[in-house]
Amino acid sequence: MILIAGPCVMESEESVMRIAEALKKYDEDESIDFYFKASFDKANRTSLESYRGPGLDEGMRIFEAVKKEFGYKVLTDVHETSQVPVAAETVDVLQIPAFLCRQTDLLVAAAKTECIVNIKKGQFMVPADMQYSVLKVLKTRGFDAADYETSKKAGVWLTERGSTFGYGNLVVDMRALPIMRKYAPVVFDATHSVQMPGQGGKTGGDSSFVPYLARAAAAAGVDGFFFETHFDPAAALSDGPNMVRLETLETLIGQIKAIREIVA
Numbered sequence: 001m002i003l004i005a006g007p008c009v010m011e012s013e014e015s016v017m018r019i020a021e022a023l024k025k026y027d028e029d030e031s032i033d034f035y036f037k038a039s040f041d042k043a044n045r046t047s048l049e050s051y052r053g054p055g056l057d058e059g060m061r062i063f064e065a066v067k068k069e070f071g072y073k074v075l076t077d078v079h080e081t082s083q084v085p086v087a088a089e090t091v092d093v094l095q096i097p098a099f100l101c102r103q104t105d106l107l108v109a110a111a112k113t114e115c116i117v118n119i120k121k122g123q124f125m126v127p128a129d130m131q132y133s134v135l136k137v138l139k140t141r142g143f144d145a146a147d148y149e150t151s152k153k154a155g156v157w158l159t160e161r162g163s164t165f166g167y168g169n170l171v172v173d174m175r176a177l178p179i180m181r182k183y184a185p186v187v188f189d190a191t192h193s194v195q196m197p198g199q200g201g202k203t204g205g206d207s208s209f210v211p212y213l214a215r216a217a218a219a220a221g222v223d224g225f226f227f228e229t230h231f232d233p234a235a236a237l238s239d240g241p242n243m244v245r246l247e248t249l250e251t252l253i254g255q256i257k258a259i260r261e262i263v264a
Contacts, residue, residue, distance in 0.1 A: 001260065002157075002187055002224025004075055004093075004118075005249065006037035008239040009053045013062050018231065020066050022246045027072055031257065035093055036072040037226070038063075042238050043079040044099055051237040056083055060090045075118065081109040088113035098122045098161055098192075101133050111140035116155040118187065123164040127176035130158055131183040151184035159226060160217075161189040169196050172213055174220045181221070188217035189226040194242045205242030207233065211252050218259040225256060 003026055007019050020036055027034040040059020042052045053059060063074050067090070075093035078084050079100065087094060094110045096103070098120040110117045117137050121130050134146040137156050151157070158180045162170030172193050180186050190213050196204040214225060230236045233243040244252065 001032055001257065002035070002185070003032045003253070004035045004037045004187060004224065004226040005229055006075075007230055007236070008228045008243065009039045009042050009051065009237060010059055010062055011051075011237050013065065015231075016062055016066065017069065019229065019246065020070055020072065022231070023229075024070060025250070026253070027070065032253075033224070034072065035075045036066055036070070037075045037095075037228070039077050039238075040087075041077075041079065041083075043077075044097065056086055060086065063090050078106065078110065081105050084109040084113060088115050091115060093118050093157075095159075096120060096133075101125065101130070104136055107133060107136040108140050111137040116157060118157040118159055119184075120159040120161055120189065121176070121180065123162060123170065125163075127160075127173075127179040130180050134158065134183045146183040148181060148184060156184050157187055157223070158184045159187040159189050160193070160222075161226075162193040162195070164197060170194070172216075174216055177217060177220045177222055181223075185223040187224040187226050188214065188222045190214040190217070191226070191228040191239070191242045191244060195239070196241075203239070203241075205239065207242050207244060210242070210244055211255070214252060214256055215259055218256045219263055221263060225253075227252075 010016050026032050040053050073092040076091050077095045077097050078087050093116040095118045101119050101122045119133050131146045141154050143150050162172045164170050190210045194205050194209045228243045229246050230243045231246050233240040
C-alpha cells in the first residue's frame with residue numbers, strides 16, 4: 001500500500017523534522033510504501049496574504065535534511081516548469097496540482113525526469129478524462145497507451161481529491177476510483193477531499209469526515225492514500241481544518257489495512 005503523509009506546507013525545518021520523526025513507524029512497516037510529503041510553495045492560496053512556504057531552494061534543503069536523517073522517499077508539488085528540474089534533483093515524486101492537471105508543458109517537463117509523476121485530478125475534471133493527462137506523461141516516456149500496468153511500470157499515478165460544483169464543498173464519487181484505475185494506480189487524497197472552498201477568503205474543511213471517506217476508498221479499492229497531518233492542525237499555517245492529527249493517524253491506517261485485506 002502506498003502511503004503519502006506529511007504537513008501541508010513547510011512551516012519551518014523544526015516542524016518538518018518533528019512531523020517526519022512521528023511518521024517513522026510507517027516507513028518501517030514492510031506492508032507500506034511510504035512517501036513523506038510537504039510543499040515548499042503553496043502557489044494557489046486563496047489570499048495574497050496567506051503563508052506560502054519557504055520557497056524552492058530552502059524547501060529542497062529541508063528535504064535533503066529529511067532524507068539524510070530518515071532515509072524517506074519524498075514528494076512535493078511543482079507549479080511551474082522551471083521548478084521541475086531543480087525539484088527532481090532531490091525528490092522522488094513530482095506532484096502535479098489539481099488545478100494544473102491539464103497543463104501540458106508542466107506534465108511533459110515532469111515526464112522528462114526520472115521521478116514518479118503523481119497527477120491530482122482536477123476538481124473540475126470528469127474522471128475518465130484523466131487518461132489524457134496520463135497519456136501526456138506516458139507518451140513523453142515512450143509509451144503509447146494509458147492502462148494500469150503501463151502506468152505502474154512508467155511511474156505515473158493519479159490522485160482523487162473530490163469534485164466541486166461551485167457551492168463551497170467537495171463531493172467524492174467513489175465510482176471515480178475504479179474509472180481512473182483503468183489508466184493508472186490511484187491514490188485517494190482523504191484530507192483534501194474534505195475541504196470546503198470559499199470560506200470567507202480562505203479554504204475551510206471538516207476533518208471529521210476523513211476517516212469515513214478513507215475507509216470507503218479502501219473498500220472501493222485503491223493503491224494508496226494521501227494524508228496531510230500535523231501535531232496541531234488548529235495552528236497549521238495551511239489546510240488545518242482538513243488535516244488529521246498525528247496521534248489519530250495510526251488508528252485510521254490500521255482500519256484501512258484491515259479493510260484492504262477483506263476486499264483483496
